[in-house]
Amino acid sequence: xxxxxxxxxxxxxxxxxxxxxxxxxxxxxxxxxxxxxxxxxxxxxxxxxxxxxxxxxxxxxxxxxxxxxxxxxxxxxxxxxxxxxxxxxxxxxxxxxxxxxxxxxxxxxxxxxxxxxxxxxxxxxxxxxxxxxxxxxxxxxxxxxxxxxxxxxxxxxxxxxxxxxxxxxxxxxxxxxxxxxxxxxxxxxxxxxxxxxxxxxxxxxxxxxxxxxxxxxxxxxxxxxxxxxxxxxxxxxxxxxxxxxxxxxxxxxxxxxxxxxxxxxxxxxxxxxxxxxxxxxxxxxxxxxxxxxxxxxxxxxxxxxxxxxxxxxxxxxxxxxxxxxxxxxxxxxxxxxxxxxxxxxxxxxxxxxxxxxxxxxxxxxxxxxxxxxxxxxxxxxxxxxxxxxxxxxxxxxxxxxxxxxxxxxxxxxxxxxxxxxxxxxxxxxxxxxxxxxxxxxxxxxxxxxxxxxxxxxxxxxxxxxxxxxxxxxxxxxxx
Amino acid sequence: xxxxxxxxxxxxxxxxxxxxxxxxxxxxxxxxxxxxxxxxxxxxxxxxxxxxxxxxxxxxxxxxxxxxxxxxxxxxxxxxxxxxxxxxxxxxxxxxxxxxxxxxxxxxxxxxxxxxxxxxxxxxxxxxxxxxxxxxxxxxxxxxxxxxxxxxxxxxxxxxxxxxxxxxxxxxxxxxxxxxxxxxxxxxxxxxxxxxxxxxxxxxxxxxxxxxxxxxxxxxxxxxxxxxxxxxxxxxxxxxxxxxxxxxxxxxxxxxxxxxxxxxxxxxxxxxxxxxxxxxxxxxxxxxxxxxxxxxxxxxxxxxxxxxxxxxxxxxxxxxxxxxxxxxxxxxxxxxxxxxxxxxxxxxxxxxxxxxxxxxxxxxxxxxxxxxxxxxxxxxxxxxxxxxxxxxxxxxxxxxxxxxxxxxxxxxxxxxxxxxxxxxxxxxxxxxxxxxxxxxxxxxxxxxxxxxxxxxxxxxxxxxxxxxxxxxxxxxxxxxxxxxxxx
Numbered sequence: 001x002x003x004x005x006x007x008x009x010x011x012x013x014x015x016x017x018x019x020x021x022x023x024x025x026x027x028x029x030x031x032x033x034x035x036x037x038x039x040x041x042x043x044x045x046x047x048x049x050x051x052x053x054x055x056x057x058x059x060x061x062x063x064x065x066x067x068x069x070x071x072x073x074x075x076x077x078x079x080x081x082x083x084x085x086x087x088x089x090x091x092x093x094x095x096x097x098x099x100x101x102x103x104x105x106x107x108x109x110x111x112x113x114x115x116x117x118x119x120x121x122x123x124x125x126x127x128x129x130x131x132x133x134x135x136x137x138x139x140x141x142x143x144x145x146x147x148x149x150x151x152x153x154x155x156x157x158x159x160x161x162x163x164x165x166x167x168x169x170x171x172x173x174x175x176x177x178x179x180x181x182x183x184x185x186x187x188x189x190x191x192x193x194x195x196x197x198x199x200x201x202x203x204x205x206x207x208x209x210x211x212x213x214x215x216x217x218x219x220x221x222x223x224x225x226x227x228x229x230x231x232x233x234x235x236x237x238x239x240x241x242x243x244x245x246x247x248x249x250x251x252x253x254x255x256x257x258x259x260x261x262x263x264x265x266x267x268x269x270x271x272x273x274x275x276x277x278x279x280x281x282x283x284x285x286x287x288x289x290x291x292x293x294x295x296x297x298x299x300x301x302x303x304x305x306x307x308x309x310x311x312x313x314x315x316x317x318x319x320x321x322x323x324x325x326x327x328x329x330x331x332x333x334x335x336x337x338x339x340x341x342x343x344x345x346x347x348x349x350x351x352x353x354x355x356x357x358x359x360x361x362x363x364x365x366x367x368x369x370x371x372x373x374x375x376x377x378x379x380x381x382x383x384x385x386x387x388x389x390x391x392x393x394x395x396x397x398x399x400x401x402x403x404x405x406x407x408x409x410x411x412x413x414x415x416x417x418x419x420x421x422x423x424x425x426x427x428x429x430x431x432x433x434x435x436x437x438x439x440x441x442x443x444x445x446x447x448x449x450x451x452x453x454x455x456x457x458x459x460x461x462x463x464x465x466x467x468x469x470x471x472x473x474x475x476x477x478x479x
Numbered sequence: 480x481x482x483x484x485x486x487x488x489x490x491x492x493x494x495x496x497x498x499x500x501x502x503x504x505x506x507x508x509x510x511x512x513x514x515x516x517x518x519x520x521x522x523x524x525x526x527x528x529x530x531x532x533x534x535x536x537x538x539x540x541x542x543x544x545x546x547x548x549x550x551x552x553x554x555x556x557x558x559x560x561x562x563x564x565x566x567x568x569x570x571x572x573x574x575x576x577x578x579x580x581x582x583x584x585x586x587x588x589x590x591x592x593x594x595x596x597x598x599x600x601x602x603x604x605x606x607x608x609x610x611x612x613x614x615x616x617x618x619x620x621x622x623x624x625x626x627x628x629x630x631x632x633x634x635x636x637x638x639x640x641x642x643x644x645x646x647x648x649x650x651x652x653x654x655x656x657x658x659x660x661x662x663x664x665x666x667x668x669x670x671x672x673x674x675x676x677x678x679x680x681x682x683x684x685x686x687x688x689x690x691x692x693x694x695x696x697x698x699x700x701x702x703x704x705x706x707x708x709x710x711x712x713x714x715x716x717x718x719x720x721x722x723x724x725x726x727x728x729x730x731x732x733x734x735x736x737x738x739x740x741x742x743x744x745x746x747x748x749x750x751x752x753x754x755x756x757x758x759x760x761x762x763x764x765x766x767x768x769x770x771x772x773x774x775x776x777x778x779x780x781x782x783x784x785x786x787x788x789x790x791x792x793x794x795x796x797x798x799x800x801x802x803x804x805x806x807x808x809x810x811x812x813x814x815x816x817x818x819x820x821x822x823x824x825x826x827x828x829x830x831x832x833x834x835x836x837x838x839x840x841x842x843x844x845x846x847x848x849x850x851x852x853x854x855x856x857x858x859x860x861x862x863x864x865x866x867x868x869x870x871x872x873x874x875x876x877x878x879x880x881x882x883x884x885x886x887x888x889x890x891x892x893x894x895x896x897x898x899x900x901x902x903x904x905x906x907x908x909x910x911x912x913x914x915x916x917x918x919x920x921x922x923x924x925x926x927x928x929x930x931x932x933x934x935x936x937x938x939x940x941x942x943x944x945x946x947x948x949x950x951x952x953x954x955x956x957x958x959x960x961x962x963x964x965x966x
Contacts, residue, residue, distance in 0.1 A: 039580055043800040045573065046560045046582060046679040050715050078796050080843075082820055089799020139816075141804070270843035272852060275685035275793055277715050 001238065002202035005230050006210075007165045007195060008157035011172055012150045013182045014126065014190040015058045020147035021125040022049030022092060027148050029188050037128075037143035043087035048276050051076075055149035056280065058181040059099050059123055060290035062151060065179055065297060066118060068103025070287060073279045074122075079269045084141050085128035093152075095271040098122035099280065105155075105175065106299060107167045108317065116168050119154045126150050145189075151181070157196065157207065162226035166219050169193055178298050178323045186217050193222055197229045199237065208233070209243040213250055213257055225250035229257050301326060309333060309340030318348050324362030331369035335377075342376045350390055354397055366397045374403040387460055388412045416463040418470060421454075424462070425474050428453055439475050450475065480507040482642045482960065486695065487551060487702040490645060494540055494550040501540065501550030505533040505594050508552050512597065512643045517624070520638040522557050522615045523565050524597035532594045539592065547702065549592030554647040556635050557598035558605055559585050559690070560679040568681045569601040569613040569631075572801045572808045572827035582679020583713065584648060584690050587706045596644060600634030603829045604798065605652055605683040607631050608901045609886070610659070612831040617888055620663060621961045622927055626885035629659030629901075632693065636663040639693045642960050646694035646703055652684050653786050654880075654905025656691040657917035661880035661930020664919045666947065666957055667693045668700045671937045672912030673718040676711030682797040684790035685716075687909040696957045697918060697947035701725045704940060720938070728941050729948045736769040736946060739873030741776045744904055749882045756921035756929040757879045760950070764877075767949060772873055776865040781858050782907040783899060788842050788855035789910075795839025801827060834895065863911040870936040875946055878904055880917040880930035904932060914940050918947045919956035928956075 020027055023040035040047040063070045077095035100121035106113050128146035130139050153172065159165045173191055177184035184191055198210035213229055216222045228250070233243055248257040296304075302316035311319075320326050325347065332343040351372065355365060375392060378384040384392065384407065392406045407413055415421060428450060429436055439446040450471055454462050480499075493499045509526050529552070536550035560566050560578035562585075567573045581589065589595070602612045610618040610633025618633040620626040621641035628637040632649035636659035639647050649656045651669035660667030669691040680690055692703050705726070710719040738761065745754060761771055803809030803823030810822035828836070842851035869876060881901055908915040913934055920931035931950075935943045951957050 042805055044579070044806065045566070045568065045576065045681040045800070046578075046677075048678050048682075048714050050713060080796055080799060082799065082802065084802075084804050084816070087800060087805060089802065090796055268845045270796070270840060270845075270848075272792065272796070272843055272848070275716075276682075 003199045003234050003237075004202045004204070005160050006157045006198050006200065006207055007159040007161075007226060009155045009159070009165055009168060010194040010196070011153045011169065012126070012192045012194075013153060013176050015055050015149040015151055015181055016183055017052055017054045017058065017149050019052060021052050021055050021123065021149035023147055025147060029185075031144055033140070033142035033144060035144065037146055041087065041143055041147040043089070049092060049274075051277065051280065052149055055123060056099070056282075057286070057290060057293075058149075058179075059121065059151050060282065060287065061179055061294055062121060062153075062176065062181055063100035063103065064287075064291055064294055065175060066100075066103030066105055066121075068100040068118065068121065070100060070282055071097065073097070073281045074099040075279050076123075076274045076277045077271045078274050079124075079271055081269055083127070083130075084139065085130045085143070085146065087128070087143060087146055091125060091127065092274055092277070093124035094122035097279075099282070105168060105172055107164070107171045109164065109167060116158060117156045119156050121151055121153045124150050124152055151176075157198075157210075162223045162230070165195060165226055166223045169219055169222055174298060174321065178320075178326075179295070180323070186219075189217060192217050195222060195226050195229070197226055197233065198243070199230060199233045208237075209245050211243065211245065211257075212247045214247055214260070216250060221250055221252050224252070224255060225257055228255065232257065295323070298326070305329075305340070309338065311340055311344055315341075315344045315348070319344060322362050324365070328362060328365060328369050332373050332376075335370065335373040339376050339380065342380070343372070346372060346376060350393055354393065358397070366400075367393065371396050371403060378403055378407065382416045382463060383407065383414055384412060385414045385461065385464060388414060411459075412461060414463045415458050415461045416466050418466065421462060421466055421470050422474070424454060424457055425450075425467075425470055428457065429474060436475060447471065447475070480504065483958070485642060485645050487548070487645060487699045490551050491547050491549075491702075494536075495545070497540070501533040501536040501594060502530060504550065505529050505552050505596065508596060508644060511641075512638075515621070515641050515643055518619050518621055518637050518641060518643075519616050520600055520618055520634045520641070520643060521554070521597045522567055522569070522600050522613075522634070525564065528564070529594055529596045536592055536594060545592050547591075548588070548706070551593050551646075552596045552644055553588055553593040554597050554599050554635065554638055554644045555582075555585060555588075555595065556601050556632055556647065556649045558601060558650050558681045559598075559648060560681070561585050561595065561598065564595075564598060566598065566681070567615070568605070569603040569615060570827065570829070570832070571614040572824075573806075574614065574808065576806055578679075580679065583676035583711045584707055585679060587709070588648075591706050599632070599638055599647055599649075602631035602633065602655075602831070604681070604794070604832050605631040605650060605655055605688075606794070606831050606835055608654070608658055608898050609888075610634065610637075611888065612829050614829060619888070620885045620927075622664060623885065623925070625887055626927065627662065627888055629662035629881075629885065631655040632659050632667075635693045636660055636665060636667070639663070639665045639695065640960060642695075646692060646699055648707075649691055649693050650680060650683075651689055651691050651905075651909065651915075652687045652790060653909050654902040656693060657880050657905045657908075657915055657930070657932060658902060660693055660917040661919075661932070662885040662928060664922075664928030664930075664956065664959065665693055665695055666697050666700055666916065666918045666951075667691060668697075668704065668916045668940070668943070669908070669914065670704065670708060670940055671718075671914045672909075673716050674708045674720075674938075674940075676709070676714045676717045678711050678713040678717075682793075684793040685797060686793060687786075687790055689909070695960070697916070697944050697951055698726075698729060700916075701729055701944045701948070704944070708940075723941060725941050725944055728945050731945055731949075732768070733764070733946055733949050734768050736764070736767075736875060737873040738764055738769050738771050739774040739869050739876045740771060740878055741774045741779060741869070741876065743776060743779050744878030748903075749879055750884060750923070752923040753879045753881070753884065753929050756923075757877075757931055760920040760931045761877065763950065763953065764946075767953070774869045774873065774876065776869055776907075778858065778861040778865050779907050782862055782910060783903060785855045785858050785862065785910060786902075786906045787838070787899060788851050789859065791835040791839035792843050792852050793839070795836045795843065798828075798832070798836055803827065831895065859910050862907055866907070866911045866913060866934075866936075874935070874942065875939075876934040878932055880904060880932040884923050884925070884927035884929065908934050913937060914943060916943050916947055918950065919959070920954075921956055
């Protein structure tokens with residue numbers, strides 16, 4: 001039996017507002033428990049919600065970026081269920097009239113571009129956190145997170161493998177961080193995926209019974225959980241059983257999904273429009289402001305760089321991993337002369353490695369784009385060998401100053417002057433007559449010895465290309 | 480203290496002229512509350528806090544400072560959060576809840592310098608029409624201790640009627656200000672939905688709840704209304720309009736005010752003595768120059784079923800937060816999470832509240848939402864349209880506030896639906912978000928008060944108050960209060 005897998009993803013994206021969706025409490029992460037929950041977040045008697053305009057604005061930017069439809073108004077609805085980390089006993093969300101409808105995210109698969117259509121995206125508030133195991137016999141509730149703005153982004157069920165799902169999730173992750181609407185921190189729970197998985201016989205037009213795997217907060221777990229679930233479904237169906245529609249959790253330690261113990265919460269959320277909030281009206285003016293605030297999107301950026309600077313698709317994909325990195329590259333290519341390929345190599349190679357080593361983000365990059373530009377310039381004009389350039393890069397990162405400062409300060413100027421090199425070479429020939437003879441008698445490997453010695457003698461500053469040419473000339477010359 | 484001379488206007492003058500001190504005034508009212516404790520009008524009274532406020536008020540008055548309301552005592556219905564005071568909403572669920580913040584309107588009256596004496600009794604979570612569902616015991620009608628005062632603002636109504644307080648705040652979701660005002664022979668007003676902030680007013684049915692006032696006269700209400708009304712950015716349904724002075728046009732004659740009477744209001748289901756009193760009141764208005772026209776409002780009879788779908792629906796959601804987890808009643812018997820919810824809420828809520836939560840959950844549930852909730856919202860719109868059309872033909876709608884006078888305590892318990900029917904004239908007003916008043920218009924032969932209801936278009940409070948006040952300059956019903964001695 002051939003099985004077709006059908007996957008849809010719901011992603012909860014925490015928006016980068018300073019305050020919560022319906023109250024003025026701070027959204028800062030990592031604070032002592034229950035220090036960021038005001039009367040409104042606690043659902044005390046008599047409190048009322050009011051809408052965080054910035055959260056709406058960020059949602060609009062997302063909607064425009066995915067070319068979704070933004071109706072002139074949307075409605076907040078109450079999703080009613082009981083759980084201790086949900087203070088009001090309902091979550092303010094959106095139901096029949098979400099802020100964004102449709103839209104799509106383009107993923108770059110091995111077979112080419114594929115658009116993943118979105119069903120919708122809507123605004124809602126996050127619940128608090130239930131922490132088991134720290135108080136014996138009790139569950140600890142921290143309501144700091146209760147009320148944080150979320151944008152829930154729902155795809156159509158059009159993905160057919162865990163790999164595809166992960167690719168979508170990563171692309172979406174890049175988009176929301178690129179737009180600056182989410183900090184993308186998976187560990188802190190800023191970006192959480194729920195995967196809906198079902199299988200059906202190939203060629204069937206009806207969908208199989210699906211299961212939802214909740215709260216996957218890493219791409220690795222997403223892939224593992226989905227793969228496990230697919231196999232679980234296939235195993236059950238092939239042995240004649242049927243799938244129970246349910247919600248499951250992924251256990252990363254045991255690498256399996258488990259049914260969530262059925263809670264008091266009813267499946268029926270009794271949605272109705274929240275009478276405490278007016279319909280959210282999106283004016284033309286607001287849409288225009290959101291559109292104006294949109295940066296060039298990663299795909300457009302990639303295409304432009306491929307066209308303008310002749311970079312490969314792979315290079316541009318790498319360079320658009322983060323907006324900060326992309327901005328850095330963009331600043332570089334504005335310098336004269338633009339050395340796009342070189343810049344790409346430096347950014348993706350040594351500079352990325354340096355940032356990783358020092359656990360620094362691109363936003364905090366200690367080497368200004370202008371300095372790197374200078375560095376590349378100095379390697380191009382022969383002043384610095386690439387080996388020396390790496391040393392200068394380290395120095396720039398640790399201590400600042402300028403490229404020329406370090407060249408002078410460390411005496412790193414590459415020796416390219418033929419006369420100086422020849423002098424050096426002649427000294428070596430005098431010093432090592434045996435090796436010269438070996439080379440002239442056909443032992444090519446000895447060449448490397450001379451290169452090494454020349455580098456040593458010049459403290460690594462000999463221009464390698466010139467050195468090679470001149471060594472060849474003199475070593476092969478008349479004895 | 481001469482109880483006949485306790486209009487806000489008079490008290491204000493006496494305080495500013497130093498004829499009386501706020502402390503003395505407060506003391507008098509505290510004593511009176513104490514003497515009439517059998518009415519059970521109050522859930523909480525705090526003499527120490529009250530006198531402390533009064534002292535501060537006297538200091539301000541001595542310096543020649545303070546506004547018109549400075550130093551005058553007020554009581555808040557226990558539905559309004561009052562900082563550092565117990566706020567119970569008439570329920571066991573909140574019997575230990577000390578509000579950590581003030582409701583918006585509480586802040587307004589505090590800024591105006593009024594002295595908070597206590598929190599008045601009410602039907603539990605504002606669900607009731609007789610003040611018999613309160614966990615803190617029923618309130619008695621000062622005119623006849625065997626009768627109910629009406630509800631849910633029974634405590635505020637009884638306190639004002641017995642002159643235990645010059646005025647009190649209250650709330651009205653389906654008639655909870657107007658109906659008790661009528662049964663207790665006082666004046667009450669529920670403003671247009673959205674004029675008074677709901678922030679800090681414990682929610683029952685969010686799209687229907689509105690804060691309002693109770694006092695002996697329309698003039699008293701006008702004096703207080705300026706501080707009740709006003710935009711509050713913490714309430715998304717709070718309107719932002721230019722401020723009005725509701726006392727400004729009180730003295731203007733009504734001239735040829737067009738009064739509309741819905742035929743449905745004067746039908747045979749109403750107590751004949753009430754109809755008589757209302758007809759006399761209308762005749763009086765005609766003498767003053769008003770025109771009476773008959774109105775046909777075809778959907779008005781659907782008000783009760785619509786209300787008893789929508790209000791419980793919203794309530795079932797609004798009351799979900801009462802789970803004993805962060806505040807309020809928590810069952811000591813619970814061993815599991817499921818127990819915690821079921822037992823805390825089972826123990827904390829009374830029967831009427833549970834009934835409405837169940838009804839509300841039902842009408843919102845899958846499979847029933849369209850037939851009940853959605854349908855009710857559509858019919859609500861039709862009822863509101865009936866009023867809009869009516870106001871094209873008249874300036875004010877009048878009629879009896881209630882179909883019967885105050886009924887005996889303990890009579891309607893077994894049949895909730897009968898209880899619901901006592902709101903038949905008032906409920907449509909909340910569905911349409913209109914302003915409504917009730918003023919005293921006479922007595923039955925049993926000497927039980929009769930209330931006249933006035934309903935106006937949105938934002939017509941000034942006109943309603945004017946019409947009411949003009950009637951009150953020529954009649955004396957509103958000046959009467961039970962002469963009963965304390966038991």
